[in-house]
Amino acid sequence: MVGIKDYESLYKNQWCPGCGNFGILEAMKDALVSLEILPEKLLIVSGIGQAAKTPHFLKCNMFHALHGRALPLATGAKLANHDLKILVNSGDGDCYGEGGNHFMHAIRRNVDLTLLVHNNKTYGLTKGQASPTSDFGMVTPMQPRGVISEPFNGLAVALALGAGFVARGFSGNREHLSRLIREGMQFKGFSLIDIMQPCVSFNRINTYNWYKKRAYDLFEEDYMPDDLENAMKLARQWGDRIPIGVLYRKEKQNFAKHIDVLNKGPLISQQYDPARLQAVLDA
Amino acid sequence: MVGIKDYESLYKNQWCPGCGNFGILEAMKDALVSLEILPEKLLIVSGIGQAAKTPHFLKCNMFHALHGRALPLATGAKLANHDLKILVNSGDGDCYGEGGNHFMHAIRRNVDLTLLVHNNKTYGLTKGQASPTSDFGMVTPMQPRGVISEPFNGLAVALALGAGFVARGFSGNREHLSRLIREGMQFKGFSLIDIMQPCVSFNRINTYNWYKKRAYDLFEEDYMPDDLENAMKLARQWGDRIPIGVLYRKEKQNFAKHIDVLNKGPLISQQYDPARLQAVLDA
Amino acid sequence: MSIDITVKIGGEAGQGIQTMGHMLALVCREAGLYLMAINDFESRIRGGHSFFQIRICDKPVQAPHHKVHLLVALNRETYDLHKGQLASGGRVIMDEIDGSGEGDLIALPFSELAKKAGGMIFANTVAAGACLALLGTPFELFKKVLSKQFGKKGADVLEKNYYAAELGYQVVKEVAFKWSFEWRADKPKGALMDGSKAIALGALAGDCRLAAFYPMSPATGIMTHLSLLSDRFPLIVEQVEDEIAAVNAIIGASFAGTRAMTSTSGGGFCLMTEGLGLAGITETPIVIVNAQRPGPATGLPTRTAQGDLHFVIRASQDEFPRFVFAPGMPDEAYEITSRAFHLSEKYQVPAIILIDQYLADSMYIAQKPYVAPERIERFIAQDDDMENPQQYKRFAVTSTGVSPRALPCAGKALVVISSDEHREDGHISEAIPDRIAMVDKRNAKVPFMIKEMNPPKEYYGESGTLLVGWGSTEGAVKEAVDRLRDEGSDIGCLNFVDLWPFPADAAVDALKKTKQFLMVEQNSTAQLGQLLREQTGFVHSGAILKYDGRPFYPNEIVDGVKKYVR
Amino acid sequence: MSIDITVKIGGEAGQGIQTMGHMLALVCREAGLYLMAINDFESRIRGGHSFFQIRICDKPVQAPHHKVHLLVALNRETYDLHKGQLASGGRVIMDEIDGSGEGDLIALPFSELAKKAGGMIFANTVAAGACLALLGTPFELFKKVLSKQFGKKGADVLEKNYYAAELGYQVVKEVAFKWSFEWRADKPKGALMDGSKAIALGALAGDCRLAAFYPMSPATGIMTHLSLLSDRFPLIVEQVEDEIAAVNAIIGASFAGTRAMTSTSGGGFCLMTEGLGLAGITETPIVIVNAQRPGPATGLPTRTAQGDLHFVIRASQDEFPRFVFAPGMPDEAYEITSRAFHLSEKYQVPAIILIDQYLADSMYIAQKPYVAPERIERFIAQDDDMENPQQYKRFAVTSTGVSPRALPCAGKALVVISSDEHREDGHISEAIPDRIAMVDKRNAKVPFMIKEMNPPKEYYGESGTLLVGWGSTEGAVKEAVDRLRDEGSDIGCLNFVDLWPFPADAAVDALKKTKQFLMVEQNSTAQLGQLLREQTGFVHSGAILKYDGRPFYPNEIVDGVKKYVR
Numbered sequence A, B: 001m002v003g004i005k006d007y008e009s010l011y012k013n014q015w016c017p018g019c020g021n022f023g024i025l026e027a028m029k030d031a032l033v034s035l036e037i038l039p040e041k042l043l044i045v046s047g048i049g050q051a052a053k054t055p056h057f058l059k060c061n062m063f064h065a066l067h068g069r070a071l072p073l074a075t076g077a078k079l080a081n082h083d084l085k086i087l088v089n090s091g092d093g094d095c096y097g098e099g100g101n102h103f104m105h106a107i108r109r110n111v112d113l114t115l116l117v118h119n120n121k122t123y124g125l126t127k128g129q130a131s132p133t134s135d136f137g138m139v140t141p142m143q144p145r146g147v148i149s150e151p152f153n154g155l156a157v158a159l160a161l162g163a164g165f166v167a168r169g170f171s172g173n174r175e176h177l178s179r180l181i182r183e184g185m186q187f188k189g190f191s192l193i194d195i196m197q198p199c200v201s202f203n204r205i206n207t208y209n210w211y212k213k214r215a216y217d218l219f220e221e222d223y224m225p226d227d228l229e230n231a232m233k234l235a236r237q238w239g240d241r242i243p244i245g246v247l248y249r250k251e252k253q254n255f256a257k258h259i260d261v262l263n264k265g266p267l268i269s270q271q272y273d274p275a276r277l278q279a280v281l282d283a
Numbered sequence C, D: 001m002s003i004d005i006t007v008k009i010g011g012e013a014g015q016g017i018q019t020m021g022h023m024l025a026l027v028c029r030e031a032g033l034y035l036m037a038i039n040d041f042e043s044r045i046r047g048g049h050s051f052f053q054i055r056i057c058d059k060p061v062q063a064p065h066h067k068v069h070l071l072v073a074l075n076r077e078t079y080d081l082h083k084g085q086l087a088s089g090g091r092v093i094m095d096e097i098d099g100s101g102e103g104d105l106i107a108l109p110f111s112e113l114a115k116k117a118g119g120m121i122f123a124n125t126v127a128a129g130a131c132l133a134l135l136g137t138p139f140e141l142f143k144k145v146l147s148k149q150f151g152k153k154g155a156d157v158l159e160k161n162y163y164a165a166e167l168g169y170q171v172v173k174e175v176a177f178k179w180s181f182e183w184r185a186d187k188p189k190g191a192l193m194d195g196s197k198a199i200a201l202g203a204l205a206g207d208c209r210l211a212a213f214y215p216m217s218p219a220t221g222i223m224t225h226l227s228l229l230s231d232r233f234p235l236i237v238e239q240v241e242d243e244i245a246a247v248n249a250i251i252g253a254s255f256a257g258t259r260a261m262t263s264t265s266g267g268g269f270c271l272m273t274e275g276l277g278l279a280g281i282t283e284t285p286i287v288i289v290n291a292q293r294p295g296p297a298t299g300l301p302t303r304t305a306q307g308d309l310h311f312v313i314r315a316s317q318d319e320f321p322r323f324v325f326a327p328g329m330p331d332e333a334y335e336i337t338s339r340a341f342h343l344s345e346k347y348q349v350p351a352i353i354l355i356d357q358y359l360a361d362s363m364y365i366a367q368k369p370y371v372a373p374e375r376i377e378r379f380i381a382q383d384d385d386m387e388n389p390q391q392y393k394r395f396a397v398t399s400t401g402v403s404p405r406a407l408p409c410a411g412k413a414l415v416v417i418s419s420d421e422h423r424e425d426g427h428i429s430e431a432i433p434d435r436i437a438m439v440d441k442r443n444a445k446v447p448f449m450i451k452e453m454n455p456p457k458e459y460y461g462e463s464g465t466l467l468v469g470w471g472s473t474e475g476a477v478k479e480a481v482d483r484l485r486d487e488g489s490d491i492g493c494l495n496f497v498d499l500w501p502f503p504a505d506a507a508v509d510a511l512k513k514t515k516q517f518l519m520v521e522q523n524s525t526a527q528l529g530q531l532l533r534e535q536t537g538f539v540h541s542g543a544i545l546k547y548d549g550r551p552f553y554p555n556e557i558v559d560g561v562k563k564y565v566r
C-alpha cells in the first residue's frame, strides 16, 4: 500500500505561498497513490523553472535537468530502461519556449511518458517576463508596452502533430487534475497535460478566480475524446469558457514497441556478450 | 522592368541533375519578375542544406546562415529594416528539425516574410538520412529498419499556431508554385509555403510521378481558404490525394505594426541623437 | 576614512529588502555620501533568506565590508545567521515579535507601528526610518527621498510614508548608536548606478538598436533597463524563444545595418556559441554580454563567479578573432559597452563583455558623469564609396583584414554572405587558395585589434608583490592593497579589463617589474593565471581563489595574501 | 620500400569514385599489401570534383603520398587538375571521349567497354580492371574480390562484373607501366578500417547502448556504422531532432544505466556545450565524439582540421573535469573509444574524443586484431552495496571525488540529481559549504584522472629537434621524421593522444630531452603549442601549420621543417 506520506519530501518547499504549483503537487501525489506507484519506482525528470522544481518537493527518483531539455533527457532514460515510469514536470517557458523543438519531436516519437506543463503564462523563476503562452497585450516589466505575439497553444500543436493523449487541467481542481494525471500515466504512449496554473506573484490576469469562472469540466459534459476535429475546436476555446479534461485520446503503438531489440527486455538488463562482438570484429 | 535574366547567377549550380530544387528556383524567379522586384531589393536568408543553397544560384542580397537558424536571423534583419523584402529558403530538416522551435515562434510573431520549405522528406546534403517529414517506415542507410516516428506536419502546426498564410506547393508545377510565391510575398505577414520537392538522389518513394499522381489544385477547385477547420482537414490530407494551393489565408496585424518606434521609419534610418541620450544619462 | 558604516538588511525574499535598501542608498546619495551595496538573494521568489548590504562612506568606496555595524533583521533567522558579523558595538534592530533580550538587539514594535501608519506595507518605511535615525540622518533628508519615491503615487500614500518614517524615527529616539554621525548637506557625488544599468546605458551610447535576448539571471537586468528606455530611442528590445534565436537575430539585425546586442549567462552563452562562430566567419559585428554565475549548468543562478574566461575566449569551433572585455565597475562598464560596439563594428568581429552577478546587481555611486558620444562613427560602405557597386565583394582581401562592409538592399551593391568558407564575393568556395586567403584575412585583424587593447590597470605597479585580477574584483583587490600597504607591505595590483586579443606585451611590461604576483580570481583554477603563463611565460606564485558564489570582501584578500607574503 | 605506389581516382561526385576505390583497396588487402587511402570530396551530392587516393605499399603505411603514379581520370577536369602531381613516368588512364594524345595519357574506350559489359554502371569495374592490370595484379585476385562484393547480388550481376573486369584488363594488355610489380599471394595483414568504423566498433567494445545523434559531416559515418550493427547488439541508434536533444538523451540514458554516446562536428558540438556542463555538474558519464572540420560555423563541411582543441577542453561555463583524447589512427581510435567509455564511467565525467574528417574517412589496414574485452567493468552501486539504501546520497563526498553511483528505480536507494549546485543528497543547495564541497569534490578527481593519462608517444624522442603534434597527423609526422633522419637530421617526434586533463609532468619529461621543438598542427594558431606553454612553460620554436582543409602530406612537413632546421 502506498500512502500520501510516502511521498512527503524532507526537502523544504521553495514556492511562494498560494502558488498554483501546490495544487499540482498534491494532485500528483493523489494520482501516484491511487496508482500505487512506490516512490522508488517513479522517475521524475524536469527542466528549470518553478514548475521544474516540483520533484524536489516529492520523494522519488529525479533528474532536475537543464532549462528546456527535460523531454530529450527523459526520452534517453526511457530508451535505456523502458520499464521506467516517467513523469515530466515542465513550465510553459521550459516546454514551449526553450524546449519547443523537443516538445514537437517527443510527440512524433510517442515515447511512453506523461508530460505536465505547469502553464502559469509567465516566466516565474526569472521574475515575471512574458512566456510563450502569455496573453496578447499582457504588460510585464520586460514587456512594458505589452506582449505583441500570439499566445502559444500547446494543445493545438500537440493535436496537429498527432499526439495520442491531450488534456487540460486546472491546478485549482485537485481531484479533476489527479484524475487526468492518473489517466495520462495509464495511457500507453506520450501524454500531455497542460495545466492552468495561477502564479500569485507575477500573473495578475490569469488568477484562480479568473480560471474558476471559466473552466468547465469535459468529464461532466460526457464529452467523448475520440474526434480530432472536436478536440481541435476545444483546444482553441479560450475566453469565457475554457474546457478542462481529456480533449483527445487515441492509443497507437508507442516508440519502444517499434524497436525490436527491446523485445529482449530493457537495454540496461541485457548482457554484454564478448563473443558476439568478437564475431563482428573478426568479420 | 525586371526580367528573368536579372536573376541569373554567375555562380555555378551545385544540385544534382533532375533535383526538384530547380523547379523551385525557376518558380521563384518567375514570381520575383512578375512582382517586379529588383535583385538589389531582395534579401534571401537561408539555413544550411541543399535547399538553403538556393540564393547562391540567384542574383540577390543573401545571407546563407546556420543550419536551422534562418528564421531568427531573418527576423532580426526585418526588425532592423522593415522595408526589406525577405524570402527564406529552408529544408525540411533545416526548418522542422534543427529549426523547429524558431518555426513555431516565427509564426507567433507574424513577421512579414515568406518562408519556402523545400520539403524533400530527407536530409539531402548529408546524404539521405530520414528527416522529420520522412514517411513512417521509410528505409535509409541510417534507418535500416525504417523510420519509427510520425511524419512532421508543418502545415498543421502552422495552422494550430494561427499562421495567416499557409500553402502547399509542388516543385513539379512551376506556374502554380510561382503563383503561391507571388501571393505569399504579397501577403502582409508571415507566409508559409511547404513545397513537395523530389530528391532524385535519396528519396525513391516520393518521386515526381508519385506527387504528380496525387497532387490536385485548390485554385482549380475554387476552394476558399478562409476556414480554419477546412484548412486543417486539407493539411492532414495525404495519401491518394494531396491538395496544393493556399490552404488558409487571413491577414492580421503583423509584428512591425505593433512596434511604435517603427512608425518613424526603419530602425536603420533613424538618427542617433546625443541630446536625447544625454538627458537619460543625466536623469 | 572617518565614515565607513555597513548596514545589512536581511529577511525573506518578498519582504521588500531591496526596496528598503534602495531607500537607504538614495538617502545617502542625496546627502553627498559614497556608498556601495551588494544584493544577496536566492533563486526563488518568496521566502528563504536574502540580504542587502550597504556600505556608507565619505570617500569613494568600491567593495563591501565584512563587518556589519547595523543589522536590520526582518526575521529571526537573519539575526541568527548574521549576528556573528557584527562589529563590536554593532546593533541589530528587529521586530519585537521575533524576539528580544539579547544585548546587541534593539527590539522594536515594527509591525505595530506599520499597522498604525496604515498597514504592513509601511513596515519597510518604519524600519528605514529607525535605521536612519540611528545613523543620525536628518529627518528632512529622508522626507525628501520619500517624496521623490512616492510623490507620483499621490498625497495619501506619501503622507502615510512620512508618518511611517516618523514613527520609525521616534521609536529609536532614545537609543544610542556608536556610529551615529553628523550628516552634512553636500550635493550628490554621482548617479546611483548598478552594473546592469551602466551596461544598458553604454549600449545606448554605442547606438544599439536591437537587443534580443532570452531571460537568464544575472543577465536579465540589462534588458529590463533597456526595455524601460526603449520607447525613447530607435531601439527594439525583443524577448525571443531561446538564446539561439537571440544570437541569430542580432546577427541578422547587424547584417541589415543596426548595431545589436544580447545578454545572457553561461548556459545561454553555450547555446550562442555556434552563432558566435557565425558572426566570426561572416565578419558580422555583434555584442554579447555574458553575465557570469557559478556553474556548471544551472549552478547557482543568482550568485557570482568568474568561471567563464577560458570558455569565452575560445568558444566556438575553429579560430577567428573576437574581443573580450571585463569591466571592473559600472563607470567602466558604461565605457566598455559603448567601446565594444565601436570596436566590434570597426573590425567586423564579435565582442564579448564578461561581467558577473556581483557587478550586475551591486550599487555604486558613479564617479563621473556619463557622457553621450557626440556622434557615432559607423563603418559602412555606400555605393558612392565604390568604384563599381556591381562588382562589390563583401570579403575583399585587404591589408588590415577588414573589408568594406555594405548593407543589403541599400544600393546596387549586392551583399552575399555564407557561413560556409567563401570567396571574396561571399559565395561558397572549397578551393584551397580561397580558404587560406580567408583564414589569413580574418587573422590579419589581430595585430590591429591588439593595438586597441589597453594594458592592465596598475595600482602601485612597481611593488615587490602584485595581486593580479580581472573584471569586477578590482574594487576589493585595490582596497586590500591599501590595507596591506597601510600595514607596511610592498604590494600593488594589476587589473585586466581588455582581455582578448590578449595584450601580451603590455602584460609582460607590467609583470616584469615585480618580484612575484598572486592571482585573485573567483574561480577554482586561476584561469587568468593560466592564460598569463600561456601568453607571457610568467607564472604566478600563488592564488587567492573564491568560488562559493559570493563576492570577495577585501579582508579575505588581505588574509589570503598573508599566507604568501609575510 | 620496394613497393610504394599511389593511385588516384578522380571525377565528379556520383561517378562511383569511392566504390571503385574501395574495390582497389580490397584487392590490395587480399594480396597482403598495406595501404592507406584518403577521400576528398565536396559538400554536394553530384558533380563538382572529388577523388580517392590510395597508396599501396609492402610495408605498413599511415599517410598519403603527394606524388601520383597512376591517375584514373573519370573526367577531363581530373586530368587537368592533377596531372601536375604525376611522378615522373606516371600515367593517366582516361576515357578516350574525354581526350587523348598527351604523352602520359592512356586513352581508353571505357564507356564503350562498359556498354559492352552491360551498361554504364560497369564503367567502374572496367576502369578498376585496367588499373589493376597496369599494376600487374593477377586477374584471379580481382575476381575473388568481385565475387565477395557482388556474390550476393546474383550470378548475372557477378558474371557481368567479371566480364567488365576482363575487358578492362585486356584493353591495357599492351601498355607498359613503370610500377607494375609482382603480386605475392600473401594473406591479409589486417582488416580494412576507417576511423569512423573503428570508433563504432570501439563504442561496442565500450558497451555503448544508446547512440543519439543529429547528422553532421564528418561525424555521421560513425553512426551509419553503428546503425547497421544495431540489430545484433543491445543497442539503439536514434537520430533526434537536434544536437541539444542528442546530448541530453545520452545523459538521460547514462543516468538510467546504459553507456551512451553521440557524435557531431563543430556547430553541433557548440549546441552540446550546455549539456556537457550538465554531465559535468551531475557527474554523469557520457562520450562525445567531435569530428573536426574547418570552421568557423559551417566552414568546409567535408574537409579536415584540428581547430577545436582549445574549445573542447574549455567548453561550457565554469569548471569541471573531463577527458579529452585524440587518437592518431583507427587502431588507436578503437582502443581510445572503448577506454573513453570505461574512464568516463569510472570517474563519472564526460569524455570527448577529438577526431577529424581525415581520420574519419581515411582507410587503413588495421595493424592488429581488435579484441573484444572479456567483460565490462561497471561502476554501479546496488542497494546491497549500501549500509542503508534509504540514506543513499548520490553526491557523497569521498576522498577521490567519486561517489557511489546508483541507478534510478533499481532498488530502494533514491537517486536525486539536480543541475543546480546541490547537497550530497542531490537536492539544490545555495549554502556556501555545499558549494565549496561540491567544487572541491569534482576537482578532487583531477589528480586521479591525470594518473590515467598516457604520456605523449615518443618516436626518436632523444633527438635534438622534435616535431610535436596530436591526433591524426601522427602518420604523416612520423613519415616526415623517417625521411629527415634518412637525410641525416637529428629529429624525432612526439604525438599527444591523451590531452586532458593535461599530462603536464609527462610532457615536461618528454620536452626537456630535446633542444627545440616545432609544432605540427592543422590549425592557424598552434593550439597545442599554446597549451604546452600554459601547462609546461616550454615554448615551441616554430610551427608547421596547415589549415586549408586538406590533410598533411609528409613532404609538406619535411619542407616545413627545413625552414627551421638546416
Ligand SMILES: Cc1ncc(C[n+]2csc(CCOP(=O)(O)OP(=O)(O)O)c2C)c(N)n1
Pocket: A048, A049, A050, A051, A052, A067, A090, A091, A092, A093, A094, A095, A098, A118, A120, A122, A123, A124, A125, A126, A131, C214, C215, C216, C217, C243, C267, C268, C271, C298
Ligand atoms: C539556457 C537557459 N536559459 C535561461 C535560463 C533562465 N531561466 C530559468 S527558469 C526560466 C523560465 C521559467 O519559466 P517557466 O518554464 O514558465 O517556469 P516557471 O518558473 O514559470 O514555473 C528561465 C528563462 C536557464 N536556466 N537556462
Ligand SMILES: Cc1ncc(C[n+]2csc(CCOP(=O)(O)OP(=O)(O)O)c2C)c(N)n1
Pocket: B048, B049, B050, B051, B052, B067, B090, B091, B092, B093, B094, B095, B098, B118, B120, B122, B123, B124, B125, B126, B131, D214, D215, D216, D217, D243, D267, D268, D271, D298
Ligand atoms: C548544427 C548543425 N548540425 C548539422 C549540420 C549538418 N547538416 C547540414 S545540411 C543538413 C540536413 C539538410 O536537410 P534539409 O534541411 O532537409 O535540406 P536538404 O539538403 O534536404 O535540402 C544537416 C543535418 C549542420 N550543418 N549544422
Ligand code: SF4
Pocket: A014, A015, A016, A018, A019, A020, A021, A050, A120, A124, A125, A198, A199, A200, A201, A202, C045, C046
Ligand atoms: S513565482 Fe509564481 S509560479 Fe513561481 S512559486 Fe511564486 S507564485 Fe508560483
Ligand code: SF4
Pocket: B014, B015, B016, B018, B019, B020, B021, B050, B120, B124, B125, B198, B199, B200, B201, B202, D045, D046
Ligand atoms: S541530394 Fe536530393 S535534394 Fe540534394 S541536390 Fe541532389 S536531388 Fe536535390
Ligand SMILES: [Mg+2]
Pocket: A049, A091, A092, A093, A118, A119, A120, A121, A122, A123, A124, A131
Ligand atoms: Mg511559467
Ligand SMILES: [Mg+2]
Pocket: B049, B091, B092, B093, B118, B119, B120, B121, B122, B123, B124, B131
Ligand atoms: Mg530535405
